[in-house]
Amino acid sequence: MGTTQLESVPEPKYWHLKTVLSEALDSEFTVGEILPNERELAARFGVARATLRQALEQLELEGRLQRRRGVGTTVAPPRMGVDVGTERHTWPGAPGDTWQPVDCVVAAPPAAVAEALVTDRHEPVHIVRRSRVSHGQPVAAELLYVPHTTVPDLTAIDAPSGPARARAVLRELQRRELEGQDRAVELGSARADDAKELDRLPGAPVLVVTTRFFAEGRTAALSVATYRADTCRLTFGASGGVEIHHGPERQAS
Amino acid sequence: MGTTQLESVPEPKYWHLKTVLSEALDSEFTVGEILPNERELAARFGVARATLRQALEQLELEGRLQRRRGVGTTVAPPRMGVDVGTERHTWPGAPGDTWQPVDCVVAAPPAAVAEALVTDRHEPVHIVRRSRVSHGQPVAAELLYVPHTTVPDLTAIDAPSGPARARAVLRELQRRELEGQDRAVELGSARADDAKELDRLPGAPVLVVTTRFFAEGRTAALSVATYRADTCRLTFGASGGVEIHHGPERQAS
DNA sequence: TAGTGGTCTAGACCACTGA
DNA sequence: CAGTGGTCTAGACCACTAG
Numbered sequence: 325m326g327t328t329q330l331e332s333v334p335e336p337k338y339w340h341l342k343t344v345l346s347e348a349l350d351s352e353f354t355v356g357e358i359l360p361n362e363r364e365l366a367a368r369f370g371v372a373r374a375t376l377r378q379a380l381e382q383l384e385l386e387g388r389l390q391r392r393r394g395v396g397t398t399v400a401p402p403r404m405g406v407d408v409g410t411e412r413h414t415w416p417g418a419p420g421d422t423w424q425p426v427d428c429v430v431a432a433p434p435a436a437v438a439e440a441l442v443t444d445r446h447e448p449v450h451i452v453r454r455s456r457v458s459h460g461q462p463v464a465a466e467l468l469y470v471p472h473t474t475v476p477d478l479t480a481i482d483a484p485s486g487p488a489r490a491r492a493v494l495r496e497l498q499r500r501e502l503e504g505q506d507r508a509v510e511l512g513s514a515r516a517d518d519a520k521e522l523d524r525l526p527g528a529p530v531l532v533v534t535t536r537f538f539a540e541g542r543t544a545a546l547s548v549a550t551y552r553a554d555t556c557r558l559t560f561g562a563s564g565g566v567e568i569h570h571g572p573e574r575q576a577s
Numbered sequence: 578m579g580t581t582q583l584e585s586v587p588e589p590k591y592w593h594l595k596t597v598l599s600e601a602l603d604s605e606f607t608v609g610e611i612l613p614n615e616r617e618l619a620a621r622f623g624v625a626r627a628t629l630r631q632a633l634e635q636l637e638l639e640g641r642l643q644r645r646r647g648v649g650t651t652v653a654p655p656r657m658g659v660d661v662g663t664e665r666h667t668w669p670g671a672p673g674d675t676w677q678p679v680d681c682v683v684a685a686p687p688a689a690v691a692e693a694l695v696t697d698r699h700e701p702v703h704i705v706r707r708s709r710v711s712h713g714q715p716v717a718a719e720l721l722y723v724p725h726t727t728v729p730d731l732t733a734i735d736a737p738s739g740p741a742r743a744r745a746v747l748r749e750l751q752r753r754e755l756e757g758q759d760r761a762v763e764l765g766s767a768r769a770d771d772a773k774e775l776d777r778l779p780g781a782p783v784l785v786v787t788t789r790f791f792a793e794g795r796t797a798a799l800s801v802a803t804y805r806a807d808t809c810r811l812t813f814g815a816s817g818g819v820e821i822h823h824g825p826e827r828q829a830s
Numbered sequence: 831t832a833g834t835g836g837t838c839t840a841g842a843c844c845a846c847t848g849a
Numbered sequence: 850c851a852g853t854g855g856t857c858t859a860g861a862c863c864a865c866t867a868g
Contacts, residue, residue, distance in 0.1 A: 336837060339779060361853060372839045377854090382766055382780055394853045396846030403763060507813040509762050510656060511782060511806040513635055516588075525855080526592060527635055529764060529782070553764040560760040560813070614834060624856045630835090646835045647866030705861060778836080 325499055337568045338378035345379055349399055350387055359397040368481040379409060385465055385529060387554050404459055406551065408533055411563030415493030415502055416536065416547060423454040424498060425490035430477060433469050440536065440546050452490045455521055463556050465521040465550040474500065486501040499565045500544060509558065529553040578647035587640030590624055593714060598632055602641055605815055612650040614775065638782060640807050657712055659804060661786055662814035668755055668790065669721055669800060676707040676719060678743035683730060686722050691788065693799050696724045703728060705743045708774055714807050718774040719802040726796040759789040761809065771803050782806040
């Protein structure tokens, strides 16, 4: 038989669809432009809406699209580079820090955090909430855990809560000598509170950056920062002092 | 009316489902254990299979579950820490490098790579393929782009392709003086070839680590490494020389 | 060959946005 | 209010794995 073996492994429709859409985005659309709605696109490509959505989800995951309920689907600008450089071995809150203190409470940390801090479970710690804004939009939310062995409970001294209290804890941190730090990056999904702060739906993919700060031979603080995975590219500053030419900056729609 | 406002913002079923399953995983299952199949789980929770799958997808994204077609859904071990330390400013292929050379060809790089290399488009470069194995399973696939301005075309000299040729290019790299490097991490989805090497389906979430190597005032090489996002936690070695106590290692099922 | 997860359909209703 | 994306259903068939 002269049957040429085309598509011996037929790719899924949504995968092919994603490729077609991706090429269309490159050639026929500009950043910020709004796409036809999902029902129309599905009809145009002759697939069910669920199948089309599978393709759109992938493209959103890759930072090519941005979807907002009640509004529509728009072409996303290139991901912005967000510096999480390892060169600056400084405490959170040091001069030049790009984080904004939001709040601070004293509470028992999650089990995983307690383990990393070596602190006994149920032992309350400072929990400082901070947020980070870049190019005019929120990109990350952070929870900073500081055990009382590092910074004693100052509930009675300072403001009961809010940014002022957060700043007070950060100020105390600066007085310790930082001996080193430790970073890890992994994929996660946004908890409800983080999602709200990041202007995303719960479960949205995020890059979780966990930083351990060491002082006095112990883990003196633990930072868990969640970055929007769709809009952010985490950059680790150039090592070696070479000056780098960066690509075009993110531009407004 | 004495109506207490419960669930003023009712959470989606799949979200609640994910929470329930997550807790069940913590308390009633052990690593490697196989879950009931999707149809049964859906029936047990009284939801459609698609809804259940939405919850499972989230849990898989978070590295809690592992699903394999034809086999079933199993409880995943904790993510393994994979070192991508920034301290070692060395060329790829230097002693201690954990990557395995797989292949090497000479071809025109993708547009995005050509831009980063400043090389003219259509200008062929060495493309070295390498893979990385940790704890007995593949965790990452890498494409290393080396322009001919860094390492001249040695097609005529060495083996036509294969690991030997890859090693030859890496050897040549060592002879240059490395001036610095530059890293970025972002979320991506596995291309078909990478997916195959990582034993995942195309489109699986991956962490893309892009490294630029600088020498002679230029970008002398570019590495694009894709790590399995479900099983890997990228770690950046401790800064400051503090010795760290790590958690329990990944264990076989 | 039986059983699993992966893909796909054609609907329905809901939550949210902006005019 | 109309229109958008988000959730959910109850099916169907396919691709793969292992006994």
